[in-house]
Amino acid sequence: MVATTGGWLFGWLLWPAIALVTAGLMAGTVQSVVLVHRVPRAWRWIPATAVGWLAGLAIALATGGAGAFAGLVVGAATGTAQWALLRREVEWAGWWIAVSALAWSIGLSLAPSGDAVLLPRVVLSGTLSSMMTGIALELLLRNRKPPAPTASEE
Numbered sequence: 684m685v686a687t688t689g690g691w692l693f694g695w696l697l698w699p700a701i702a703l704v705t706a707g708l709m710a711g712t713v714q715s716v717v718l719v720h721r722v723p724r725a726w727r728w729i730p731a732t733a734v735g736w737l738a739g740l741a742i743a744l745a746t747g748g749a750g751a752f753a754g755l756v757v758g759a760a761t762g763t764a765q766w767a768l769l770r771r772e773v774e775w776a777g778w779w780i781a782v783s784a785l786a787w788s789i790g791l792s793l794a795p796s797g798d799a800v801l802l803p804r805v806v807l808s809g810t811l812s813s814m815m816t817g818i819a820l821e822l823l824l825r826n827r828k829p830p831a832p833t834a835s836e837e
Contacts, residue, residue: 706809708733711761721824727768735764751792758787774826779819786815 711732718725739760743753762783770776790812 754791
């Protein structure tokens with residue numbers, strides 16, 4: 684939760700003009716550091732998050748979506764890209780897509796516009812999204828898939 688909120692905040696403060704792009708990418712980067720001991724090849728979380736986040740933003744912008752709708756689209760796209768990694772590691776990974784969509788729908792409905800970066804709203808939007816996704820990810824990681832049998836065990 685701290686990683687996502689911190690990355691989100693850092694992204695907003697780093698480049699306010701393109702805050703939604705940088706905040707999402709920074710959150711994914713910081714999340715990968717947290718996942719390094721929990722998910723094999725956790726570095727893949729960074730490009731998966733980047734692709735999902737940017738694809739979701741492109742779709743949201745193309746459809747004129749903003750706020751909660753944009754968050755729903757961005758969260759679903761990002762969650763789907765991250766799900767591609769989680770599905771090999773945890774049971775019930777499909778829930779990740781739904782949780783991400785809901786969490787970012789709530790988060791982006793509270794995020795400030797690019798014109799006026801209000802620090803309390805940035806922190807609130809990142810914290811609410813990260814609480815939901817952080818709890819969900821922790822629960823998913825507690826339900827790991829059993830390792831595949833090796834050739835000698837078959």
